[in-house]
Amino acid sequence: AQSVAQPEDQVNVAEGNPLTVKCTYSVSGNPYLFWYVQYPNRGLQFLLKYITGDNLVKGSYGFEAEFNKSQTSFHLKKPSALVSDSALYFCAVRGPLTGNTPLVFGKGTRLSVIA
């Protein structure tokens, strides 16, 4: 079975500082990994994904994520946080291309960027 863990419910960071939102996963075989963001009273929006290739994935709004197979992690990062980055962030995973297994989402991490 596939699963994903976001160990922090809340991350606080000062504006202009780098931010990291952590995600670890468990899946048989090669994972397909995603980050989504949810702003207040909105649906989730896609940020970035790792399917194959370069371990450093760049996405929307200056975010990037690094796939680390040995540590089974896919942490979301941004070099300089903005107040507008404050939102709820979800990591998601699915296993290799067998059947129609949908994505499994983590519980979410609330990011608060303080001016």
Place this chain on the structure above:
Amino acid sequence: NAGVTQTPKFRVLKTGQSMTLLCAQDMNHEYMYWYRQDPGMGLRLIHYSVGEGTTAKGEVPDGYNVSRLKKQNFLLGLESAAPSQTSVYFCASSYRLAGVLMTDTQYFGPGTRLTVL
């Protein structure tokens, strides 16, 4: 191009009442999903569909039924609402890349906030 739309946006039900949530997408996506979002629980999959006329159970299917009679629509039904079904419901859709199943981006609707009294 409206993307994924959900109807209604808000609804209050009494225990035992029934209702149907409508999800519509205009992106010609093969796959559609219904999730519920509860505080501290993240996003949990209720049912999903890999094509017109097909549906499958997700993580928390009990108390819900779905239908996908048309490719662009995915309906979520509550036959007898319970307070435990108070939640925010999200619909999503995704497309299939040639030869690849369910690997790609999901597009989400704005959500339906349901309260069951």
